[in-house]
Amino acid sequence: MIDAAPVERAHVLVVDDEPHVVRIIQMKLEQGPFRVTLAYDGIQALEALEREGDLKMVLLDIMMPHVSGLEVLARLRANDSTRELPVVILTAAGHDTQRERAMTLGATDFMTKPFSPKKLMARTAELAGVRVESG
Numbered sequence: 001m002i003d004a005a006p007v008e009r010a011h012v013l014v015v016d017d018e019p020h021v022v023r024i025i026q027m028k029l030e031q032g033p034f035r036v037t038l039a040y041d042g043i044q045a046l047e048a049l050e051r052e053g054d055l056k057m058v059l060l061d062i063m064m065p066h067v068s069g070l071e072v073l074a075r076l077r078a079n080d081s082t083r084e085l086p087v088v089i090l091t092a093a094g095h096d097t098q099r100e101r102a103m104t105l106g107a108t109d110f111m112t113k114p115f116s117p118k119k120l121m122a123r124t125a126e127l128a129g130v131r132v133e134s135g
Helices: 019-031 042-053 069-078 096-105 115-129
Strands: 011-016 034-039 055-061 087-091 109-112
Touching: 011 019, 011 042, 011 115, 019 034, 019 115, 034 055, 034 087, 034 109, 042 055, 042 069, 055 069, 069 087, 069 096, 087 096, 096 109, 109 115
Parallel strands: 011 034, 011 055, 055 087, 087 109
Antiparallel strands: none
């Protein structure tokens, strides 16, 4: 008999002000064991972090309107309920100073755009603690 129990989908927050980047990430992650919530700026990200209690990780752009990704990261790390949440910084600006600042603030990892969707999926799965079928 085949077990038809629904697969638990790890909840990921994707934050980027570029809609095409968000769509690519969302499509790739939803092909795997992920449920995706989207935010297009830092304010939306902070609202989602407050609202969504079951997030397993955050993919976060640095350069965004209103509130930067680094500010979102700093607030995340200052909050007891999100302090340990894995955060991968995604940015087109791969400057060493930004990477150092992100890591100092507590980023879990740092990926520069353009990135490999396959590598992003693998790293997201690893940090969210889920298995992904390779293929």
